Structures are given as C-alpha cells and as structure tokens.
Amino acid sequence: MSNRKLISYVTGFVSSVGLTLVAYYVVVDRAFGVGALTYTVAGLAVLQLIVQLIFFLHIGQEKGTHWKLVTFIFAVLVILIVVVGSLWIMHNLDYNMMNMSPDQQKIYMHNNEGI
Amino acid sequence: MSDLIRVVDAEQATRNERKALGFWIYIMTDCVLFATLFATYAVLHGNVFGGPAGKDIFNLPFVLAETLILLTSSFTMGLATIMAAKGNRHQAYTWLAATFILGFSFLMMEISEFGSLIIDGNGPSRSAFLSSFFTLVGTHGLHITVGLLWILVMLWRFYKHGLKKQDLHRLSLLALFWHFLDVIWIFIFTIVYLMGSLS
Numbered sequence: 001m002s003n004r005k006l007i008s009y010v011t012g013f014v015s016s017v018g019l020t021l022v023a024y025y026v027v028v029d030r031a032f033g034v035g036a037l038t039y040t041v042a043g044l045a046v047l048q049l050i051v052q053l054i055f056f057l058h059i060g061q062e063k064g065t066h067w068k069l070v071t072f073i074f075a076v077l078v079i080l081i082v083v084v085g086s087l088w089i090m091h092n093l094d095y096n097m098m099n100m101s102p103d104q105q106k107i108y109m110h111n112n113e114g115i
Numbered sequence: 116m117s118d119l120i121r122v123v124d125a126e127q128a129t130r131n132e133r134k135a136l137g138f139w140i141y142i143m144t145d146c147v148l149f150a151t152l153f154a155t156y157a158v159l160h161g162n163v164f165g166g167p168a169g170k171d172i173f174n175l176p177f178v179l180a181e182t183l184i185l186l187t188s189s190f191t192m193g194l195a196t197i198m199a200a201k202g203n204r205h206q207a208y209t210w211l212a213a214t215f216i217l218g219f220s221f222l223m224m225e226i227s228e229f230g231s232l233i234i235d236g237n238g239p240s241r242s243a244f245l246s247s248f249f250t251l252v253g254t255h256g257l258h259i260t261v262g263l264l265w266i267l268v269m270l271w272r273f274y275k276h277g278l279k280k281q282d283l284h285r286l287s288l289l290a291l292f293w294h295f296l297d298v299i300w301i302f303i304f305t306i307v308y309l310m311g312s313l314s
Contacts, residue, residue: 002197009193016186020304024179027309034313045305049298056189056294068139075143079150086154 012055019048131284138288142295145258149299152254153306156247160311164242169311172237174228178308181224182300188217189297196290204278207286208270214293215266218259225256248307255303258296265289 023044027037053059053072060069100108109115160169195210229249232238239249269289272282 002201005197005200006194009190009197012193013186013190016301017183020179020182020186020301023305023309024175027313028175037313038310041305041309045301048301052189052294052298052301056193056297057291067136071136071140071143075146078147082147082150083154083157086151087157090158
C-alpha cells in the first residue's frame with residue numbers, strides 16, 4: 001500500500017520536474033514562434049495539472065462516490081466561466097471604447113470591419 | 116469493549132471523511148478565488164502605464180529555482196504523509212521539517228523578488244500590470260505563509276505528542292493544501308512568468 005503510494009509520488013515528482021524544465025527551456029531558447037510557444041507552455045501546464053491531480057492529490061481514487069472529482073469538475077466549470085467570461089467582456093469593452101482619434105477610427109473600421 | 120472501540124473508530128473515520136471532503140470543497144473555492152485573480156491579471160497585464168512590462172522585470176532562472184524548490188517541497192510533503200502512515204515518526208518528522216525549510220526558502224525568494232521590485236520603484240502602485248501581479252503572486256505567498264505556520268504546528272504536535280491517529284488525518288489535510296499551492300504555482304509560473312517573458 002505505502003509502496004504504491006511512494007511510486008505514485010516519485011512518478012508525479014519526476015514528470016512534474018520534467019514538464020517544468022521542458023516548458024522553461026522552450027521559452028528560454030525561443031524554440032518556435034511566440035504564438036506556438038504560448039500554446040505549448042499552456043498545454044504543458046495543463047499536462048502538469050493532470051499529473052499532479054492524479055499522483056499528488058489522488059483525485060477520483062477514493063472509495064464510493066467520487067465527490068472529490070465531482071466538486072473539482074464543478075470548480076473547473078466556474079473557473080472557465082469566470083476567466084473566459086472576463087476576458088471576453090473586457091476585450092469587447094476595450095474594443096468598443098476604441099482609444100483612437102475619429103480619423104484613425106474611420107481607417108480602422110474600413111480596414112478591419114469593411115465599413 | 117473491543118466492539119465499542121470498533122464502532123467509535125468507524126464513526127471517527129466517517130467524520131474524518133466528511134471533514135476531508137469539506138476541506139477539499141474549501142480548496143475548490145480557493146481555486147475560484149485564484150481564477151478571479153488570474154482573470155484580472157490576464158485583463159490588465161498589458162496596461163504598463165509607461166512602466167516596465169513582464170519581460171523587463173522577470174528573472175527566469177530565479178523563478179525556475181523557486182518553482183523547483185516548491186515542487187520538491189510538495190514531494191517531501193508526500194513522503195512525510197507516507198512515513199506517518201507507516202508509523203515511522205522520525206522519518207515523518209524529518210520530511211515535514213524538510214518541507215518547511217524548502218517552503219520557507221521559497222517564501223524568502225519571493226519576498227526578495229518583491230523587495231527588489233519595490234526598491235526599483237516598480238511597486239504595486241506603479242501600473243495596473245504591477246498591481247495585478249503583486250495581488251496574484253502575493254495572495255499565493257500569503258497562502259504559503261499560512262501553510263508554513265500549519266507545518267510548524269504539526270511539527271510541534273509530532274514533537275510533543277508523537278503520532279496520534281487524529282494527527283495522521285490532520286497531516287493528510289495539510290498535504291492536500293500544500294499540493295494545491297504547488298498546482299496554483301504551476302499556473303503562476305506558466306501564465307505570469309513564462310508567457311509574460313514571451314510578449
């Protein structure tokens with residue numbers, strides 16, 4: 001029992017260190033373009049989240065109903081609504097409050113919106 | 116008599132399970148708190164008001180060291196819970212103390228980072244970017260401080276009373292809290308530091 005737990009912690013630790021170092025070095029070395037790098041490190045962070053949820057927080061491994069997992073999924077839902085919603089609303093607000101002179105606005109609308 | 120003990124033990128186990136779930140739900144609400152701070156940071160990170168942007172002030176090797184220290188402390192915390200479950204008091208005590216030292220080093224590094232930023236005139240009042248940066252990273256640091264105090268209390272209890280059954284349950288909650296702080300830090304490391312040094 002405790003041996004299995006030890007293996008779980010060692011696996012989690014080694015893969016977390018690996019994922020952290022990979023994320024660090026692709027950014028420091030500018031392995032690809034900025035856009036691709038952003039997605040890469042985001043993907044690596046999500047991967048590490050899953051690794052730690054399984055090997056450190058032992059989510060979904062309890063007996064009976066998986067309440068830990070259920071509450072976690074609910075929290076993820078709330079987090080997505082809060083984060084994506086905030087970014088969406090604020091981006092929209094920023095766009096509507098265009099920080100430009102009327103002439104610049106006209107050019108912008110012509111070039112980007114076809115108006 | 117032994118039947119009675121068994122019934123009492125079973126009741127205690129159910130109560131502990133309930134407490135563990137309650138504590139887990141608290142951690143989930145804390146995740147929501149951090150999500151709002153992350154959203155604030157994401158909205159404001161470009162508003163530097165003529166001041167420095169992330170890539171001008173972040174020292175990536177330093178932050179990588181912080182990250183690895185916190186990750187290792189999460190691992191040693193796991194070892195402490197395993198050793199405590201085995202009833203190996205001395206080992207549990209040692210690993211928990213190691214966790215405290217690593218966590219404390221992490222906190223000191225974060226404070227020195229904040230200190231040098233403030234001395235350079237890049238405090239939280241410099242720009243919206245820095246306000247959101249200090250709030251997000253500072254809230255994590257505050258949680259780490261509380262976690263360190265909790266570790267101290269556990270160490271003191273282990274030292275004073277040895278490994279009581281109920282302390283194993285408390286230690287498992289502390290470990291949950293500490294692992295959670297490590298998970299939050301992964302996202303601070305990725306979103307604030309790595310992505311911040313890209314743009």
